[in-house]
Amino acid sequence: MVKPVSKILVVSVDALQLRSTLRGLSAATRGEANPFGIKFLGAASRQEALELLHVDGEVQALMAAHATDRATFDARNLIRAARALRPELDLYVIQSGMPDHTATEHWLADQVEGFFHADERDYRGWWRVVQAQLQKKSRTPFYDALKEYVAMANDSWHTPGHSSGDSLRGSPWVDDFHSFMGDNAFRADLSVSVDMLDSLLDPKGVIDEAQALAAQAFGAKRTYFATNGTSTANKVIFQTLLTPGDKLLLDRNCHKSVHHGVVLAGAYPVYLTSSINRRYGLFGPVPKAVIFAAIENNPDAKALILTSCTYDGLRYDLAPIIAAAHVRGIKVIIDEAWFAHARFHPAFRPTALESGADYATQSTHKVLSALSQSSMIHVNDPDFDAHSFRENFNMHTSTSPQYTMIASLDVGRRQAVMEGYRLLSRTLDLAAELRQEINATGVFRVLELGDLLSDEIQHDGVQLDPTKITIDISKSGLTVEEFQQELFDKYHVQVEKSTFNTVSLLLTIGTTRAKVIRLLDALQRIAATKRVPRKLYRVPEITCATELHFLPRDAYYCNGELMAMIDDDEQPNPALIGRVCADQIVPYPPGIPALVPGQVITMENLRFLLGLMKSHKRTDMHGVVYDGYLPCIRVVTQTEAKSLTRLPI
Ligand SMILES: Cc1ncc(COP(=O)(O)O)c(C=O)c1O
The missing domain is CATH 3.40.640.10 (Type I PLP-dependent aspartate aminotransferase-like (Major domain))
Incomplete structure (x- = not known):
């Protein structure tokens, strides 16, 4: 396993203090076990410290020299800025002189993990405190207990029935599943009978601890x-x-x-x-x-x-x-x-x-x-x-x-907590590079914030998470289906989702440079084929207005009746217009319902759904029931409608 590196940034405007502190800390740690790979580095000003925090994702903690008389250095601004930049950092103050217990010092105490005293030069003690905090923050109480339990090799006389995988192992029929998943997938598949693993439904032990650590991490x-x-x-x-x-x-x-x-x-x-x-x-x-x-x-x-x-x-x-x-x-x-x-x-x-x-x-x-x-x-x-x-x-x-x-x-x-900043910085760099190179194909274009916002939200302060990339493919000469198929069949690339003229990519901390290179290679090759742009079939206009006659719950719990979406001439069934839907009808992805229970069905709704079903065969349509080949929707019966409370318009 790769060993971690944990850099501790020491900040002091006093060059002598900075040098002696760095020297003292390094000497104190020499020869000690160092599981977190602690290293010390220095910054001689607030600005230098913030720049380092910005560019170096391996910095895990900051020790800022602070003088009470403020003649030397007031650490408060730095602490505030460091917290704002990276809330997961451990922050410490190296206090000079006697602390005054004013409100501002209390504020400082609320913001930091702890204080050291400059005159004491107890570098070994400081290092132990920093290491202990890293240990605390990086704990995985539930995962550790799970590993420990598996290592105990206890006999299972409880659920699940595969009994640590024993029901599968060696079977002429299903051993393959066991080997495919791996031993630990089954050994770690345990149940609430195992006391030391706590209970998700009433956590008092390791799950409780893990949740508390998560609360701290996510604010x-x-x-x-x-x-x-x-x-x-x-x-x-x-x-x-x-x-x-x-x-x-x-x-x-x-x-x-x-x-x-x-x-x-x-x-x-x-x-x-x-x-x-x-x-x-x-x-x-x-x-x-x-x-x-x-x-x-x-x-x-x-x-x-x-x-x-x-x-x-x-x-x-x-x-x-x-x-x-x-x-x-x-x-x-x-x-x-x-x-x-x-x-x-x-x-x-x-x-x-x-x-x-x-x-x-x-x-x-x-x-x-x-x-x-x-x-x-x-x-x-x-x-x-x-x-x-x-x-x-x-x-x-x-x-x-x-x-x-x-x-x-x-x-x-x-x-x-431990490497999110570093990995996300890398993901952001890859996203920026990808955006630039996709645009450089001259065929594909990444939609930027201005493209994505419709007029009515242009001034609402909306921002874009750049790790989600939406590409306009309309100049490629391919339909979205053909484009996705080619990416998949020829280049082994699977995208997140699509609309009639866009595909969306999701970049995460698992996105690697190799994946970026392969994707760009695919896009460049497709672009180089110089197909003539085709007119893309537009999905019918997405519907907006929702006229709700009954509470969704009231409509949903009706027995209802199934009504066909199309008539004998394969046209939108006029008998459905004005009826109240009893289910959610959801094109998936993206999983946003076109109709909700209690909603009055309009011709616009029906045309939208039928158009989507015709043009986007890959889109699932949750809620639509097939009577043979006939797509149907469950609606509230006329009799049921009479017994329900009508909502005010
Ligand atoms: C906005 C939104 N909320 C909730 C969910 C459901 O999340 P999950 O898949 O974790 O159940 C999704 C899933 O796509 C989503 O897009």
Whole structure:
């Protein structure tokens, strides 16, 4: 295994002090076991220190000389700037003279991990403190316990039934699965019977510790590990905050899990119409003016949920939105499914929690090193009801969670804290290079922020996460399907998603230079074939307006009836127009419902869905039922409609 390097940056404007401290620290550590690869380096000014923190992702801690009389150096500015740049750093103050216990010194104490006294020159002691803190921060309590348990080679007299893989090993039929997955995949697949591995449903041991470390890392008061993705995380929060009939303000084009949460919680949704970039068929953020108006007009709303950043990397200027909601006592939930990395590089900050959100849900698995379905729920709500949350969390969580997923969240957090900044800096460099080289093909063009924003959100302070790259392929002479097929068949490249004229790439901390080179090679070769650009078939206009007749929950729980989407002439079935949908109809990807339960079906909706089904055969259409070849939608019957409470228009 590669050994880590942990650089400790010592900052002093006093050249003599800097030199003697560096010398003293290096001498003190010589000959000591050094598992974290601690090295010391110096900076002679605030500016030099900040530059080093910026460019050197291996710096893990900073020791700043600080004089109480401030004649020599006031470390407060540096500490403030270092915290803002890299919140995961360990910060220490080397105090000269006697500390005065004024408010400003208290402020300093709140911001740093600890103090040393310059005159004592106890370098060995300082080094021990720094090392102990690195040890504490980089711990993986759950993963360690899991490894320890596996190493004990205990006999399994409990679930799962494969019994540490013994049911598969040596089988003439299924041994192949065992060898493909590897021994430890089965040995580490354990159950709640194993006391020393704690319980996800009532954590008091190593899971509790791992969650506490995650809360600290992500800037939350509490963090919960969710093993059924952000899809479940959103539902848990809704059920905690909302009782049936409570108003929820939500981006109409939120992920389908949010709309499922509305059904489960029995919420009264107030849909906020998001911006749409029709040129590229992309949903964007809800305009600020729409959000502010909704908050103003619905002071009785209990919660607001927005997606930031979106699938395409667009993120809100959240602070003023959250502040406006809080003035009305509305709780704010931010779906950060695509933004779990944000805390670990200033290019992506502020995060939702840093902007004041009460809850943030993150698919750690989408962008950091966690296994699929492994997500986190971060909580900063000052009125948090831990008991109610726990009940709802447990309602949605299997009593047999996958332990390797929990371990992957523990490890994913460790990595983000210890090397997230360095890896994200590399990812950002690769993204910049990729953008430039893709544009240099003269055929493919990366959409920049200005291209992605529709007119109505141009002045909303929206920013772009540059690790999400949307490429306009319309000059390539290929349809999106042909382009994706060629990339896959000839070049072994699989992209994240597409629209009728774009494909999207997701760069993460796992993106390597080799992958970038291979992708660029593929794009250059495709570009070199100089095909004549073709007219691309536009997907029918995405629909916006949502006329809701009944609460989604009321419509969903109707028996309903199936009605065909097309008539005998294969035209949109006119009988469906004006009927109320009972299910969610969701083109996937991107997973944004075209119809929600309780919504009146319009000709526009139907044309959009049928057009999509014809032109995008690869898009799944969740919610559509096939009666033979006939696509149908479940709608509320006329009799059922009479018995439901009609919502005010
Ligand atoms: C905005 C958004 N929220 C939530 C989810 C669900 O996340 P998960 O796959 O972790 O369940 C997705 C998935 O694509 C998403 O795009």
